[in-house]
Amino acid sequence: GVVNVIHGQKDAVNFICDYPAIRAISFVGSDQAGKHIYERGSKNGKRVQSNMGAKNHGVIMPDANKDSTINQLVGAAFGAAGQRCMALSTAVFVGSAKEWLPELMEKAKALKINAGHVPGTDIG
Structure with missing residues (x-):
């Protein structure tokens, strides 16, 4: 397996969530982005870990x-x-x-x- 750290906006996020060769996503960040990534990635059959809004x-x-x-x-x-x-x-x-x-x-x-x-x- 390969781990990549990717910084980007919505286009990059959607690419990651939609690209079939990517099988899992681990995200740390805002609630809004985390919910989007979890929902879109899960709908595409990916394992998604979404850590949101930590204080x-x-x-x-x-x-x-x-x-x-x-x-x-x-x-x-x-x-x-x-x-x-x-x-x-x-x-x-x-x-x-x-x-x-x-x-x-x-x-x-x-x-x-x-x-x-x-x-x-x-x-x-």
């Missing part, structure tokens, strides 16, 4: 290692431009851990946004 949470405890936790939060929230399926979209700061928010915000603001091929780019 991942982090619970930040005050006894965690502050520097490591802040660095991990920045990576989890903004790595891959926040587009990976496990991107952290919600962080709950418990007790005194909420005092870390200004430092977290500074690290997030310091991320360099540019085209991904430009050296020194953090998000792009």
Whole structure:
């Protein structure tokens, strides 16, 4: 078997769903796209896995290692431009851990946004 990662719009999606030689589809993304892919792919006899609309949470405890936790939060929230399926979209700061928010915000603001091929780019 072969695994391909394909990025595209509706034409690419419909091609994948309709092309007879493709026997299985695994999708991670929005509810709307996931439902379309599941319905169209299934109607064409494909095995379809559709993971839709995930929201991942982090619970930040005050006894965690502050520097490591802040660095991990920045990576989890903004790595891959926040587009990976496990991107952290919600962080709950418990007790005194909420005092870390200004430092977290500074690290997030310091991320360099540019085209991904430009050296020194953090998000792009």
